[in-house]
Amino acid sequence: MKKTTTRQKVMDVACRQFFLKGYHGTSVRDIAGEAAVNVSLISYYFTNKQGLLETLIIDYYEDYIDLIEQQTEALDELEPIDRLCRLIEVILHYKQDRHQLTCLIQRELSLDNQFVREMLVTYLSKENHLLYALFQQVVTPVVKEKRDTKFLFLQFKGMLQAPYAMPHDWKDFVTFDQSHSYFAQQYSRTVKKWVKMLCAQSVISV
Amino acid sequence: MKKTTTRQKVMDVACRQFFLKGYHGTSVRDIAGEAAVNVSLISYYFTNKQGLLETLIIDYYEDYIDLIEQQTEALDELEPIDRLCRLIEVILHYKQDRHQLTCLIQRELSLDNQFVREMLVTYLSKENHLLYALFQQVVTPVVKEKRDTKFLFLQFKGMLQAPYAMPHDWKDFVTFDQSHSYFAQQYSRTVKKWVKMLCAQSVISV
Numbered sequence: 194m195k196k197t198t199t200r201q202k203v204m205d206v207a208c209r210q211f212f213l214k215g216y217h218g219t220s221v222r223d224i225a226g227e228a229a230v231n232v233s234l235i236s237y238y239f240t241n242k243q244g245l246l247e248t249l250i251i252d253y254y255e256d257y258i259d260l261i262e263q264q265t266e267a268l269d270e271l272e273p274i275d276r277l278c279r280l281i282e283v284i285l286h287y288k289q290d291r292h293q294l295t296c297l298i299q300r301e302l303s304l305d306n307q308f309v310r311e312m313l314v315t316y317l318s319k320e321n322h323l324l325y326a327l328f329q330q331v332v333t334p335v336v337k338e339k340r341d342t343k344f345l346f347l348q349f350k351g352m353l354q355a356p357y358a359m360p361h362d363w364k365d366f367v368t369f370d371q372s373h374s375y376f377a378q379q380y381s382r383t384v385k386k387w388v389k390m391l392c393a394q395s396v397i398s399v
Numbered sequence: 400m401k402k403t404t405t406r407q408k409v410m411d412v413a414c415r416q417f418f419l420k421g422y423h424g425t426s427v428r429d430i431a432g433e434a435a436v437n438v439s440l441i442s443y444y445f446t447n448k449q450g451l452l453e454t455l456i457i458d459y460y461e462d463y464i465d466l467i468e469q470q471t472e473a474l475d476e477l478e479p480i481d482r483l484c485r486l487i488e489v490i491l492h493y494k495q496d497r498h499q500l501t502c503l504i505q506r507e508l509s510l511d512n513q514f515v516r517e518m519l520v521t522y523l524s525k526e527n528h529l530l531y532a533l534f535q536q537v538v539t540p541v542v543k544e545k546r547d548t549k550f551l552f553l554q555f556k557g558m559l560q561a562p563y564a565m566p567h568d569w570k571d572f573v574t575f576d577q578s579h580s581y582f583a584q585q586y587s588r589t590v591k592k593w594v595k596m597l598c599a600q601s602v603i604s605v
Contacts, residue, residue: 213511217423296509302565303506305419309567317568344589347569348558355557358564359508361515362523363553383550390596 200238203228204252207245212293216246216301247308250298253291254316260287261323273330274392280327281388282381284353289377295357324350335391345391352384406444409434410458413451418499422452422507453514456504459497460522466493467529479536480598486533487594488587490559495583501563530556541597551597558590 206228210219221242225232239245264283268276288295302309302317325346332342356363356376412434416425427448431438445451470489474482494501508515508523531552538548562569562582 215423215510217421218510218512299564300506300509302568303502304421304424305567306424313567317565321568340585341589344586347561347586348589348593350568351557351559351561351564352554353557354564355553355560358505358557358560359523361511361519362508362527362556379546380550380553383547383554387554387593 199228199230199234203230203235203238204245204249208249208294208297211246211249212297216242216297221245243308246301249294250301250312251316253294253298254312254320257284257287258316258319258323260284261320265323265327273327274388277327277331277388278385280324281353281384282378285381285384286374286377288353288357289373289380292357292360292373296360299354299357331388332391349384349387352387356380405434405436405440409436409441409444410451410455414455414500414503417452417455418503422448422503427451449514452507455500456507456518457522459500459504460518460526463490463493464522464525464529466490467526471529471533479533480594483533483537483594484591486530487559487590488584491587491590492580492583494559494563495579498563498566498579502566505560505563537594538597555590555594558593562586 203224207219207224210223210227214223219242221232221235224242224245225235235241235245239248260283261280264280265276268279271279302312328346328349329342332345336342336345409430413425413430416429416433420429425448427438427441430448430451431441441447441451445454466489467486470486471482474485477485508518534552534555535548538551542548542551
């Protein structure tokens with residue numbers, strides 16, 4: 194039990210420090226210091242700083258993909274649009290609950306290195322595959338050209354990422370600090386409205 | 400003339416290397432090597448690597464804010480919604496023309512340091528101020544609560560940032576490489592449609 198706790202503590206400290214100072218601006222020594230553990234313990238659990246970052250990102254995506262898969266299955270009887278709306282809510286709560294980690298992962302995955310390429314062909318392509326399949330079901334009846342669905346999907350992903358792309362830009366504007374869960378709830382309402390608007394539009398144009 | 404050319408060449412090389420390998424993954428020596436200039440010349444123009452990054456970001460935002468101000472003024476006679484649509488187009492073309500720089504700036508400004516805080520109180524708050532003023536004019540008639548306008552604005556900024564937040568995630572999905580200008584044109588169409596949809600929605604609900 195103690196082992197897991199220490200390991201988790203190191204991960205929490207690393208997450209906060211990477212978020213604030215960036216991966217390169219943080220040393221293993223900084224992390225060990227704040228977590229009050231010996232540097233050698235970090236080597237034992239994660240090999241090195243890169244291993245620590247990778248563990249954070251992989252854990253995040255493992256749970257994230259699981260969540261999307263579970264939800265997609267659990268909501269099988271609902272209409273596609275209701276399934277998508279429910280998924281928006283679940284995704285934004287997941288991201289917001291891990292606010293700093295979400296921000297720092299978006300930042301690190303904007304680089305181009307071996308690890309990022311591995312993440313792209315595993316988790317990110319899986320996320321896109323799962324979300325896009327559902328998104329297409331909802332949006333295809335609305336659009337004329339296949340290409341438009343792709344652009345709308347880009348827009349959709351942009352909405353899900355928006356609060357985490359430049360977090361300090363939003364700190365005072367939307368009340369992040371007040372309550373994370375409140376923010377996720379309110380913001381997912383806005384994104385869900387967009388989806389409904391898109392579909393209503395189809396009814397109008399028909 | 401030669402001076403400016405060398406300076407610009409160093410900036411172009413730095414931009415590409417920072418984009419691909421990250422600010423910390425790039426050394427002044429790497430940049431000097433690819434730009435085929437002496438390291439001392441980089442010190443002469445930019446003091447150090449941090450100075451080079453800051454010059455890139457400040458130049459970018461100086462032109463960007465100028466552009467928004469000019470457009471806002473030039474389009475004064477248009478209806479707010481048409482002004483906003485025109486602005487979306489201009490902003491996305493600006494961002495896309497400087498694709499790598501846009502990506503790397505979004506990444507660097509997600510950190511929390513002295514320079515980022517300075518950028519937040521100068522350029523970013525100015526950008527938000529200018530865009531939000533116009534956005535409010537367009538959207539306020541549509542929404543009931545002031546808070547909703549803020550969430551819609553977050554959504555809106557998310558759309559403008561989407562292609563640059565995790566660029567590698569989009570490389571194959573939307574055809575970035577085919578033509579930057581074509582992409583900007585097509586994607587701005589999608590964002591403009593969203594704005595128009597929002598406003599049409601108000602007509603419906605009235």
